[in-house]
Amino acid sequence: MSIRIEKAGLAASVQDLGRVGHRSLGIGPGGVMDRAAAELINILLGNERDAAVVEMHFPACDVVFENDALFAIGGADFGAELDGEKVGRWRVLRATADSKLCFEERVKGARVYLSVRGGLDADEWLGSRSTNFAAELGGVSGRFLRDRDVIKFAGEADGEFRKSMVISRSLLPIYSSFPTVRITSGSEMDRLTSDGRAAFLETPFDLTNDSNRLGFRLKGEPLSIDGEVEILSSAVAAGTIQLLPDGQLVVLMADHQTTGGYPRLGHVASVDLPLMAQLAPGDKVGFHLISVEQAEDLAMERELELNKLEAACKFAW
Amino acid sequence: MFSLGENAVTVELGDAISEDLNRRAIALSHDLAERPFAGFVEAVPSYASVTAFFDVAAVRRANPWTSSACEVVRAEMESRLAALEPCVVSEEPRTVEVLVDFSEGPDLEMAAASCGISVPEFIEIFTARPYRVFMIGFQPGFAYMGQINECISLPRLATPRLRVPKGSVGIAGRQTGIYPFDSPGGWQLIGRTDVELFRPLEDPPTLFKPGDMCRFVDVGG
Structure with missing residues (x-):
C-alpha cells in the first residue's frame, strides 16, 4: 500500500502541518508552505487535517500508485494527468494499481499537494512527519524525494466514494501571480x-x-x-x-x-x-x-468554514 | 508589548543583553509552559523578551466576550509578569563543560592580534568565565551565549563564510556560540569542539536550553 516516486521533481518533500512546541530549542514548526491546500484536500478525503502529504514544485514528480487508492490534489495547477487523462484539483480521484500521475505544465501557482485517503506514512520526529532539512529528520529520511522512493499509506487508501465530492469554489484560495x-x-x-x-x-x-x-x-x-x-x-x-x-x-x-x-x-x-x-x-x-x-x-471565519466542510465531508464518507 | 501577527504576542522586558532581564524572560516562559492559558501553543524566550504563540480560535472560544484574542493574551502576559517579579527563583543553573580545540580556529590568530594580545592570552581570557545561554535560535540547538570580556569582543565578518564546519566556536560582538551543523555563518571562528549540540533522538533534543551555563575548557591547556 504505497506510492512510488518514479521520477523525482524539483525539491519535493513530505510535509504535514508542522511540529509545535520546540521553537525555544531552535526547532521551527516547518510543515507545508500552503496550509490551506493541504488542509482542504485532507478534509475532503476524510483525513485528519494534519495528515502527511507530498509537496511538489515544478517540475513535479511522476508518481506511480502501487495499489488502488483514492487521492486528491490541491494548490498549484500543474496540469495534472492520471495515465494521460487530465484530472482536476480539489476533488476525490481514484487511482488503480500501476496508474501514473504526472504534472505537464505550470499553469498557475508554485506548489502542488498530493494526499491519499488515510494519509501518508513517513518518518515521524517530535510529533510531526514534516521533513526538517536542517536536522535531516522527518518525512523521507529528512530530505527531498528521490527517484524510486516509496511512501507507504498510513491507512486504508481505497474505498467507496461519491464522484461528486468536490470542494466548493467559495472555499478555495484565490491564487494569483500578483496578489x-x-x-x-x-x-x-x-x-x-x-x-x-x-x-x-x-x-x-x-x-x-x-x-x-x-x-x-x-x-x-x-x-x-x-x-x-x-x-x-x-x-x-x-x-x-x-x-x-x-x-x-x-x-x-x-x-x-x-x-x-x-x-x-x-x-x-x-x-x-x-x-x-x-x-x-x-x-x-x-x-x-x-x-x-x-x-x-478572518482566521476565525476561515476556521468556521473548514469546520463546516469537515462535518459535511465526514458525513459524506 | 507587540503582536507578531495575529497568533503571537511578544512582551519586551528591556532592550539590553543582561542576565537579570534574561532570567525574567526565561521565568515567564516557564510559567506560561507550566500553567498554559486556554489556547496557548508555545513560548519562546529571547535575550530580553518572551513571545507566546497561541491558537486564535481556542483563545476566543475560552473568552467568548472578547473581540481580540491578542488583547486577552496581552493582559494575561502582563498579569503574569507582574506576579512573577517578586518571586523569581534564583535556581542554581546547570553548567555544561565544552572541550575546545583552539588549534582549529581559523580566525584566532588575527583576532588575538587585533586585540593586541597573544593567542594564549586570548584563550585564557575566553575560558576564564562561564557563559550564560541567553537563548536558542538560528538553527536547532544554536545557543547564543555571553557575555565575553569586552577586550576580546570581535565584529562579525564583513563577508560571511559559505560553510562553517560543525562544532566551530564563534564570537560576534560580546556573544559566543557553537555551530551545531555545517552551515553558512558570519561569526569569527576561534576553535572547534566535538560535542554534539543537536541530539535529535534524546529528550530534550539539544545540549543546551535557555538559562544553562557553559564553561569552555582548552583541550591543549
Missing part, C-alpha cells in the same frame, strides 16, 4: 521614513530567485528607517516581513529560523499566507495593512 496580501503591522513599521511607509504599502514587490522554503527575498523600492535601529534577536514567525540592511524585504516562510534581529515591518495574515506560498520567482505581491482584530476575524 494583494493582507498584513498586520510589525513592531518597527512606524520607524519607516514616510516615503518608506508609502513604498511598503503602496508599491509592488517582485519575488526574486533567492526564494525558497526558508523565506522569500523581495525586490522593490529600497526602504529606509529613521535613525539607527538596534534590535536584540527575538522570536519571528512564518509571514514575518523583515527589512534587510540593503533596504529590501524578506518574508519568512515555513522553514524560517526561530529568531531574528532585523526590523519587523509586518506580518502576513495567516489566511493570506497560502497566497504568498503560491508565488514563484518573477511574480509580484502588494501589501494591504489591516488591524490585528481584522486578521483574527
Whole structure:
C-alpha cells in the first residue's frame, strides 16, 4: 500500500502541518508552505487535517500508485494527468494499481499537494512527519524525494466514494501571480521614513530567485528607517516581513529560523499566507495593512468554514 | 508589548543583553509552559523578551466576550509578569563543560592580534568565565551565549563564510556560540569542539536550553 516516486521533481518533500512546541530549542514548526491546500484536500478525503502529504514544485514528480487508492490534489495547477487523462484539483480521484500521475505544465501557482485517503506514512520526529532539512529528520529520511522512493499509506487508501465530492469554489484560495496580501503591522513599521511607509504599502514587490522554503527575498523600492535601529534577536514567525540592511524585504516562510534581529515591518495574515506560498520567482505581491482584530476575524471565519466542510465531508464518507 | 501577527504576542522586558532581564524572560516562559492559558501553543524566550504563540480560535472560544484574542493574551502576559517579579527563583543553573580545540580556529590568530594580545592570552581570557545561554535560535540547538570580556569582543565578518564546519566556536560582538551543523555563518571562528549540540533522538533534543551555563575548557591547556 504505497506510492512510488518514479521520477523525482524539483525539491519535493513530505510535509504535514508542522511540529509545535520546540521553537525555544531552535526547532521551527516547518510543515507545508500552503496550509490551506493541504488542509482542504485532507478534509475532503476524510483525513485528519494534519495528515502527511507530498509537496511538489515544478517540475513535479511522476508518481506511480502501487495499489488502488483514492487521492486528491490541491494548490498549484500543474496540469495534472492520471495515465494521460487530465484530472482536476480539489476533488476525490481514484487511482488503480500501476496508474501514473504526472504534472505537464505550470499553469498557475508554485506548489502542488498530493494526499491519499488515510494519509501518508513517513518518518515521524517530535510529533510531526514534516521533513526538517536542517536536522535531516522527518518525512523521507529528512530530505527531498528521490527517484524510486516509496511512501507507504498510513491507512486504508481505497474505498467507496461519491464522484461528486468536490470542494466548493467559495472555499478555495484565490491564487494569483500578483496578489494583494493582507498584513498586520510589525513592531518597527512606524520607524519607516514616510516615503518608506508609502513604498511598503503602496508599491509592488517582485519575488526574486533567492526564494525558497526558508523565506522569500523581495525586490522593490529600497526602504529606509529613521535613525539607527538596534534590535536584540527575538522570536519571528512564518509571514514575518523583515527589512534587510540593503533596504529590501524578506518574508519568512515555513522553514524560517526561530529568531531574528532585523526590523519587523509586518506580518502576513495567516489566511493570506497560502497566497504568498503560491508565488514563484518573477511574480509580484502588494501589501494591504489591516488591524490585528481584522486578521483574527478572518482566521476565525476561515476556521468556521473548514469546520463546516469537515462535518459535511465526514458525513459524506 | 507587540503582536507578531495575529497568533503571537511578544512582551519586551528591556532592550539590553543582561542576565537579570534574561532570567525574567526565561521565568515567564516557564510559567506560561507550566500553567498554559486556554489556547496557548508555545513560548519562546529571547535575550530580553518572551513571545507566546497561541491558537486564535481556542483563545476566543475560552473568552467568548472578547473581540481580540491578542488583547486577552496581552493582559494575561502582563498579569503574569507582574506576579512573577517578586518571586523569581534564583535556581542554581546547570553548567555544561565544552572541550575546545583552539588549534582549529581559523580566525584566532588575527583576532588575538587585533586585540593586541597573544593567542594564549586570548584563550585564557575566553575560558576564564562561564557563559550564560541567553537563548536558542538560528538553527536547532544554536545557543547564543555571553557575555565575553569586552577586550576580546570581535565584529562579525564583513563577508560571511559559505560553510562553517560543525562544532566551530564563534564570537560576534560580546556573544559566543557553537555551530551545531555545517552551515553558512558570519561569526569569527576561534576553535572547534566535538560535542554534539543537536541530539535529535534524546529528550530534550539539544545540549543546551535557555538559562544553562557553559564553561569552555582548552583541550591543549
